[in-house]
Amino acid sequence: MKEDKVYDCIIVGAGPGGLQAAIYLGRYNMQVLLIDRGGGRTMHARRIENFLTQKSISGREIIETGIEQAREFHVQIEKGAVYGIVKKEFFEVSAGDGKYLSRSVIVSSGAYDNLPPIENVHKFLGAGFYTCVDCDGYKTTGKKLVVLGNSLKTVHLALAMREMYTKDITLILYSLVPPEGYLEELKEDGIRFITDRPVRIIGGERIEGIELRSGETVGCDVIMSNFGFKLNDEFLSGLNLKRDAEGFKFVVNHNYESSLSGLYIVGPMNTGPDQAVIAAGEGAVAALDIKKRLLNP
Ligand SMILES: Cc1cc2nc3c(=O)[nH]c(=O)nc-3n(C[C@H](O)[C@H](O)[C@H](O)COP(=O)(O)OP(=O)(O)OC[C@H]3O[C@@H](n4cnc5c(N)ncnc54)[C@H](O)[C@@H]3O)c2cc1C
Known part of the structure; x- marks a missing residue:
């Protein structure tokens, strides 16, 4: 064991989910260890405009301020990657060269976007090249837009983007040719359609x-990419946690507790x-629920 100490909670990931939990638990004077390997999706968000009280804030600023705030409440923050969790009497969390013990765990390790292999994608990610309608759809308003993907979901996305944001849309699908009904709908809506690889x-x-x-x-001001994402979940593989019907996302209850008691999963x-x-x-x-168990064991 890295230490004999038993934490009240170990949090995996310093995104908004993990940091908000850390701040709550720190303010209950609990012993909290947050382990984070750095990077993450929020770090890629250059301009977040939908956070109450924040007219425009970068993801980096949210994370850096959150880390400062959590430290003020005595949360221990370690840099490193968690590579395994086992449940015995306590949770044993493996990270770096050791194991840490804890009564509860909050997993907030997030996801990563499937980005198409196109030159300059990283240069424009979050600055004209977007992957999330809820996050950045608004920034395409009135602009010359390319919608990029290779599934019927991408076709639905193009049709919805026209309703919400802009009439000037080119839909580029890698190889899929949509069924006739869709082609007619695209034509009626004035959406240009191309099958090719950018x-x-x-x-x-x-x-x-x-x-x-x-x-x-194809001339454009903005691109909305639609290739889905993968979860940062490798370290949970030994726990046999319940997933949804597609075997993709984790099933949780209304307190975000997974099918394993004491292990919470927040975020995407x-x-x-x-x-x-x-x-x-x-x-x-999740933090409130951990505190509630102290009050009502
Ligand atoms: C370009 C872009 C723009 C976005 N814009 C917005 C927006 O405007 N508004 C909005 O509400 N949302 C936005 N989002 C979505 C938002 O970033 C996610 O919903 C958010 O990241 C969820 O927070 P999280 O805490 O779950 O994960 P993340 O922010 O992804 O943080 C997860 C953290 O866990 C760490 N981690 C992963 N695996 C491990 C491991 N094994 N061990 C240790 N640490 C690990 C990662 O390094 C990372 O630091 C945007 C996303 C992207 C990519």
């Missing part, structure tokens, strides 16, 4: 277009929606 995003400060394998360049890894403000709320609820 190879490069063009632009200096801002996106100016997207170059396709065929050599064609559970079956709820994927938003920074929601992950933070879920972290608060």
